[in-house]
Amino acid sequence: MPNPIRDVAPTVADAVANERERQESTLGMIASENHVSEAVLAAQGTALTNKYAEGYPGARYYGGCEFVDEVERLAVERATDLWGADHVNVQPHSGTQANMGVYFAALEPGETILSLDLTHGGHLSHGHHVNFSGQLYDVTQYEVDPETGYIDYDELAALAHDVEPELIVSGSSAYPREFDWERVGEIADEVGAHQLADIAHITGLVAAGVHSSPVDHATFVTGSTHKTIRAGRGGIIMCDAEYADDVDSAVFPGSQGGPLMHNVAGKAVGFTEATTPAFEAYAEQSVANATVLADVLRDRGLSLVSGGTDKHLVLVDLRDSHPDLTGDDAEAALAAVDIVVNKNTVPGETRSPFVTSGIRIGTPALTTRGFGADELETVAHHIADVLDDPDDEDVRNRVREDVQRLCETHPIYD
Numbered sequence: 001m002p003n004p005i006r007d008v009a010p011t012v013a014d015a016v017a018n019e020r021e022r023q024e025s026t027l028g029m030i031a032s033e034n035h036v037s038e039a040v041l042a043a044q045g046t047a048l049t050n051k052y053a054e055g056y057p058g059a060r061y062y063g064g065c066e067f068v069d070e071v072e073r074l075a076v077e078r079a080t081d082l083w084g085a086d087h088v089n090v091q092p093h094s095g096t097q098a099n100m101g102v103y104f105a106a107l108e109p110g111e112t113i114l115s116l117d118l119t120h121g122g123h124l125s126h127g128h129h130v131n132f133s134g135q136l137y138d139v140t141q142y143e144v145d146p147e148t149g150y151i152d153y154d155e156l157a158a159l160a161h162d163v164e165p166e167l168i169v170s171g172s173s174a175y176p177r178e179f180d181w182e183r184v185g186e187i188a189d190e191v192g193a194h195q196l197a198d199i200a201h202i203t204g205l206v207a208a209g210v211h212s213s214p215v216d217h218a219t220f221v222t223g224s225t226h227k228t229i230r231a232g233r234g235g236i237i238m239c240d241a242e243y244a245d246d247v248d249s250a251v252f253p254g255s256q257g258g259p260l261m262h263n264v265a266g267k268a269v270g271f272t273e274a275t276t277p278a279f280e281a282y283a284e285q286s287v288a289n290a291t292v293l294a295d296v297l298r299d300r301g302l303s304l305v306s307g308g309t310d311k312h313l314v315l316v317d318l319r320d321s322h323p324d325l326t327g328d329d330a331e332a333a334l335a336a337v338d339i340v341v342n343k344n345t346v347p348g349e350t351r352s353p354f355v356t357s358g359i360r361i362g363t364p365a366l367t368t369r370g371f372g373a374d375e376l377e378t379v380a381h382h383i384a385d386v387l388d389d390p391d392d393e394d395v396r397n398r399v400r401e402d403v404q405r406l407c408e409t410h411p412i413y414d
Ligand SMILES: *Cc1c(COP(=O)(O)O)cnc(C)c1O
Pocket: 032, 094, 095, 096, 097, 122, 123, 125, 171, 172, 173, 198, 200, 201, 224, 234, 235
């Protein structure tokens, strides 16, 4: 096949080919990753990358936008069908940019955000001090109950009454349970705040109706478009009608210039795929697979934060079962058998974020490859075997061989 990249930059061509082969030949279990379809890949690699389209469909600052307008209108229409929000903005370049858009729409610098702590499952863009959100706003963070691993909503309410935030952020990167969106919405109402529900990880699960939706309970909902929904890298904002103009102008011109129209095309294609029964089945299976994973790991003596999962990921706390094995060690031992996970801080973390005491394991990418409950049971045992004997060459060889078999029988791109 002719490869125009190779003619110009062979290093890039090789790296791209190697990355594609790496994805095919490893089990991708990073909870935030997935594999988009050939159609989404194709949409992103188009001449739309050449087009400036500052503004919104029908009201652009550049000529020649008639075709990109069609693309953006379709992305908005599909998103409206999938999530049912009053208003949708599909231009944020990423989930973090989507959150920035909401903060700029809803807050003045110095106002107060109440959000979930990073080591308890939150995200950098929820007010961590290394992120703009922690630098521009006054941030108070809530935590999960150390005993149960669940959010204690009475405590969240008490904290909200104490700090009187303008914005309460719900949603997470590593909290394995459903949020009670309605309760957070009530707490927000009590203290005169808005709820921002960040569904970055679960956009696809919510779209498919296999996870509860915050849309009726939160003023603002943000998401990513490359995690459980397979629409290519990017972000999205949904909001109540009365904040539509504020959100749109916070995205452009407030915090971005021209939208990435090739990525908006990816979103339009991926969202269209997400309206199909096949997508619903995938979303359902992602959760079923995570449940199998949780059951096996628990049976094998591993501690899971909150004891299990309601969604597509589990968070393993290694401190009880494997006190000398850090998250970093566990990630490396699994990488050596071609199972790719990420080390992750856990509630009550005592180690640095580069070391950690946990690993986060997700199922969406494997589910996209066609893995079902039987395969997940096998993979879960492999993970437990490796964690129990991380340096045993026999275990490693046996597991690596079976991982290769699973990869070969479940190709990503034919
Ligand atoms: C992944 C994620 C984001 C967005 O991430 P980007 O890398 O900026 O797209 C935002 N919030 C949460 C909770 C996330 O998990």
